Amino acid sequence: MAWQGLIQQYRAHIPLAAAAPVITLNEGNTPLIRADRLAEQIAPGTGLQLYLKYEGLNPTGSFKDRGMTVAISQAAYEGAKTVICASTGNTAASAAAYAARAGLRCIVLVPEGKIALGKLAACLAYGAEVISIEGSFDDGLRLVRGISQSYPIALVNSVNPWRLEGQKTGAFEICDQLGGRAPDWHCLPVGNAGNISAYWLGYKEYSRGWPRLLGGQAEGAAPIVRGRVIEKPETIATAIRIGNPARWQQAVAALDESDGLITDVSDEQILSSWKQLASLEGVFVEPASATGVAALQKEIALGHLDPTGKTIVCVLTGHGLKDPDTAIKMATLPRSIPATMEALIGVVSE
Numbered sequence: 614m615a616w617q618g619l620i621q622q623y624r625a626h627i628p629l630a631a632a633a634p635v636i637t638l639n640e641g642n643t644p645l646i647r648a649d650r651l652a653e654q655i656a657p658g659t660g661l662q663l664y665l666k667y668e669g670l671n672p673t674g675s676f677k678d679r680g681m682t683v684a685i686s687q688a689a690y691e692g693a694k695t696v697i698c699a700s701t702g703n704t705a706a707s708a709a710a711y712a713a714r715a716g717l718r719c720i721v722l723v724p725e726g727k728i729a730l731g732k733l734a735a736c737l738a739y740g741a742e743v744i745s746i747e748g749s750f751d752d753g754l755r756l757v758r759g760i761s762q763s764y765p766i767a768l769v770n771s772v773n774p775w776r777l778e779g780q781k782t783g784a785f786e787i788c789d790q791l792g793g794r795a796p797d798w799h800c801l802p803v804g805n806a807g808n809i810s811a812y813w814l815g816y817k818e819y820s821r822g823w824p825r826l827l828g829g830q831a832e833g834a835a836p837i838v839r840g841r842v843i844e845k846p847e848t849i850a851t852a853i854r855i856g857n858p859a860r861w862q863q864a865v866a867a868l869d870e871s872d873g874l875i876t877d878v879s880d881e882q883i884l885s886s887w888k889q890l891a892s893l894e895g896v897f898v899e900p901a902s903a904t905g906v907a908a909l910q911k912e913i914a915l916g917h918l919d920p921t922g923k924t925i926v927c928v929l930t931g932h933g934l935k936d937p938d939t940a941i942k943m944a945t946l947p948r949s950i951p952a953t954m955e956a957l958i959g960v961v962s963e
């Protein structure tokens with residue numbers, strides 16, 4: 614049967630009431646792409662089998678749709694009229710889309726000047742009420758947690774357990790796509806730490822084996838790596854510009870249980886992996902999404918992770934078109950030539 618979204622596919626694993634409406638955009642079922650050229654760059658001659666779980670191909674361009682289909686379905690079932698979230702951008706775009714589909718009012722708080730253009734454009738198009746706050750994501754999360762306690766407004770950040778119920782299905786898909794087994798290592802960016810927590814739930818629940826988790830944080834926004842709140846997080850990877858992750862303890866528990874690692878990578882390392890993904894594999898992601906790959910490269914180089922003969926999955930969390938500004942800033946801009954054959958021949962024969 615045609616794919617109708619992850620609730621339909623995995624309903625037996627998701628504790629939604631039978632009478633709950635299913636608000637879906639047919640999210641999930643994203644490709645697991647073999648990345649041999651990238652593997653050869655980062656671990657030559659080791660037989661590393663590297664795969665990319667391309668979550669940017671979800672309906673609003675990020676992995677957030679997995680959790681949002683469930684959270685908005687549950688909010689609609691509970692009779693909510695308004696949903697709210699704080700966001701670095703992707704949660705906001707996803708909430709806005711699913712809320713539109715469910716006919717709910719949607720309010721999103723974003724950090725002023727620190728949301729990528731594609732995310733803002735999408736939120737506005739979906740008709741969300743976008744509020745720019747003079748502060749960080751962490752300030753926004755504090756505000757929406759407060760307001761949802763005293764007003765009849767459903768909070769759809771990943772502190773909402775229904776979000777994880779949807780996001781854990783990424784682990785189910787990876788196991789299925791690998792022929793019924795978990796990878797040896799599972800690498801991903803860590804911001805508010807919802808996704809790493811959800812993947813670990815998913816692997817445990819699906820029982821096809823357990824990978825070791827490798828989390829990557831940006832150097833200027835690495836509270837879990839440093840073991841302390843970062844008051845003013847900074848990174849070019851604005852999606853993970855988060856200094857006090859809501860699911861911090863759960864992420865640490867998942868890392869411990871999986872015998873995993875968490876490490877920080879510089880913006881330069883993130884952008885280098887971001888560039889390699891596009892130029893070696895044809896996979897265009899937003900910068901934050903390359904953080905898992907950058908963390909993998911770093912840990913292999915340091916000798917903390919032996920890639921020999923291993924199956925390793927990197928989750929690419931958001932699409933490249935989310936952040937066109939960074940892509941253009943990083944690029945050599947197109948050259949201009951006269952519209953003549955002579956000029957073109959001059960270029961191709963250089």
Ligand code: AN7
Binds near residue numbers: 802803807901
């Ligand atoms: C592309 O949208 O927090 O560790 O408000 O957009 O589960 O937070 C985004 C997070 C990784 C980190 N990659 O995931 C938000 C938000 C991308 C992201 C993360 C985010 P979590």
